[in-house]
Amino acid sequence: MRSFDVIVIGAGPAGEVAAGRLAEAGLEVAIVERELVGGECAFYACMPSKALLRPAQALAEARRVPGAAEAVTGNIDARAALARRDEVVHDLDDAGKLGWLEDRGIALVRGQGRLDGERRVRVGDNVLEARRAVVLAPGTTAALPPIPGLAEARPWTSREATTSKDVPGRLLVLGGGPVGCELAQAYRSLGAEVALVEGADRLVPKEEAFAGEALREAFTAQGIDIRTGARVEAARRDGHTVTLTLAGGEELTGDELLVATGRHARTDDLGLETIGIEGGEPIEVGDDFRVPGRDWLFVAGDANGRALLTHMGKYQARILADEIRGIHRELRSDGPLSPRVTFTEPQVAAVGHTLASAGEAGIDALRLDGDMSHTAGGSFVGKGVDGMTRLVVERGSGRVLGATFVAVEAAESLHAATIAIAGNLTMDQLWDAVPAFPTRSEVWLQLQEAWERELTS
Numbered sequence: 001m002r003s004f005d006v007i008v009i010g011a012g013p014a015g016e017v018a019a020g021r022l023a024e025a026g027l028e029v030a031i032v033e034r035e036l037v038g039g040e041c042a043f044y045a046c047m048p049s050k051a052l053l054r055p056a057q058a059l060a061e062a063r064r065v066p067g068a069a070e071a072v073t074g075n076i077d078a079r080a081a082l083a084r085r086d087e088v089v090h091d092l093d094d095a096g097k098l099g100w101l102e103d104r105g106i107a108l109v110r111g112q113g114r115l116d117g118e119r120r121v122r123v124g125d126n127v128l129e130a131r132r133a134v135v136l137a138p139g140t141t142a143a144l145p146p147i148p149g150l151a152e153a154r155p156w157t158s159r160e161a162t163t164s165k166d167v168p169g170r171l172l173v174l175g176g177g178p179v180g181c182e183l184a185q186a187y188r189s190l191g192a193e194v195a196l197v198e199g200a201d202r203l204v205p206k207e208e209a210f211a212g213e214a215l216r217e218a219f220t221a222q223g224i225d226i227r228t229g230a231r232v233e234a235a236r237r238d239g240h241t242v243t244l245t246l247a248g249g250e251e252l253t254g255d256e257l258l259v260a261t262g263r264h265a266r267t268d269d270l271g272l273e274t275i276g277i278e279g280g281e282p283i284e285v286g287d288d289f290r291v292p293g294r295d296w297l298f299v300a301g302d303a304n305g306r307a308l309l310t311h312m313g314k315y316q317a318r319i320l321a322d323e324i325r326g327i328h329r330e331l332r333s334d335g336p337l338s339p340r341v342t343f344t345e346p347q348v349a350a351v352g353h354t355l356a357s358a359g360e361a362g363i364d365a366l367r368l369d370g371d372m373s374h375t376a377g378g379s380f381v382g383k384g385v386d387g388m389t390r391l392v393v394e395r396g397s398g399r400v401l402g403a404t405f406v407a408v409e410a411a412e413s414l415h416a417a418t419i420a421i422a423g424n425l426t427m428d429q430l431w432d433a434v435p436a437f438p439t440r441s442e443v444w445l446q447l448q449e450a451w452e453r454e455l456t457s
């Protein structure tokens with residue numbers, strides 16, 4: 001039996017950060033990984049999806065700028081775009097990641113890790129013992145909804161969509177959340193005919209309604225067939241085609257079907273039963289990411305079900321790593337209020353409350369609206385593409401509670417709002433935060449003017 005201070009199961013972003021931070025603090029750490037060091041994010045999710053979206057976004061931006069537009073004489077080269085995706089995911093080889101672990105003295109154990117009672121992890125015939133703690137960071141897999149015929153129709157999950165070597169002629173996408181929207185737009189840009197079906201009445205339904213409407217407009221203009229408020233009753237595969245039957249009887253047919261309707265925690269085969277916990281669901285944790293009643297066991301990342309985002313898993317990992325070292329940190333950002341971006345064109349970048357979620361939380365909030373495209377910076381970036389920015393602030397105090405940016409390249413604008421929220425800042429305090437000219441950050445001046453109008457109304 002080998003003994004370590006801490007054993008981490010899962011080398012995705014959450015597991016890697018937990019292991020790295022603990023090892024840098026001098027603890028002896030082992031990390032167990034059954035597939036690729038880097039996890040879903042690096043190889044099958046965040047990184048390849050962004051790589052597939054980027055060519056069309058770069059091309060569209062060049063076409064918006066006179067002088068550059070004249071130099072753009074062709075269309076997207078799908079082969080080259082797929083090759084660039086392969087480069088981003090290092091051809092699904094994690095060799096380049098191993099040096100980072102080695103530099104920190106972290107022992108990598110390849111294989112399926114399973115708990116084997118308290119503080120013990122079994123990997124094949126190896127038994128590892130944790131002197132201080134075990135961190136579970138096994139992530140999630142795609143979940144298939146219980147639609148008759150769906151599993152038999154051999155649909156793509158996000159993995160097949162992010163690793164495909166070909167662009168299907170016709171792609172059906174089930175699910176209009178961030179993953180469905182990103183991959184629908186990516187494949188449309190690479191030449192597929194795309195139809196997207198979403199049960200809610202708009203795309204990205206958890207975000208402000210104007211975000212979903214902006215995506216619907218952009219997608220429709222690009223030729224994506226959008227069906228919102230649509231219920232899928234059945235799916236079937238006939239040889240090379242796959243068909244969805246919608247309520248009402250209409251059928252949509254494609255060559256591939258991507259299902260992007262949610263995730264399932266990878267906790268079924270983790271040996272949880274050896275410590276009296278049932279697997280198959282996200283594992284409940286407290287705000288220090290400890291499993292209640294088991295002071296030696298922590299869960300980071302997607303598997304605790306709190307915020308299925310890489311940066312939030314890494315934040316959780318930093319908190320729990322410090323907790324293991326005896327440094328307690330207050331959890332200040334979590335769940336649906338976390339910073340989040342749908343990397344489509346336009347991008348939807350949001351943090352904190354929407355106006356609706358603030359209302360549901362019983363907060364007396366108001367909205368301040370602006371438009372990044374109506375700034376001097378908007379003449380240069382995202383030229384001619386309407387956008388919308390909304391701050392949600394507490395009535396009276398003017399405390400910033402939420403922000404949504406819908407615009408070309410909006411993702412990089414989000415962090416200013418995240419800082420305002422994390423710092424508990426009010427509109428009055430932000431008055432002196434002067435945005436540089438000519439940047440699209442001058443939208444904050446529009447938001448200040450809206451706040452001043454509110455104060456005088």
Ligand SMILES: Cc1cc2nc3c(=O)[nH]c(=O)nc-3n(C[C@H](O)[C@H](O)[C@H](O)COP(=O)(O)OP(=O)(O)OC[C@H]3O[C@@H](n4cnc5c(N)ncnc54)[C@H](O)[C@@H]3O)c2cc1C
Binds near residue numbers: 014
């Ligand atoms: C298509 C897509 C795009 C996305 N884009 C973004 C984005 O742009 N930004 C963002 O923030 N988030 C994005 N996400 C979400 C993001 O991928 C996840 O939040 C993130 O990967 C979670 O990290 P994790 O470390 O918890 O788990 P994972 O990345 O899933 O890693 C878990 C690792 O644990 C390993 N493992 C599991 N069980 C065991 C076991 N028993 N023994 C050994 N190893 C095990 C797995 O093999 C895996 O390598 C996207 C998701 C999808 C599907």
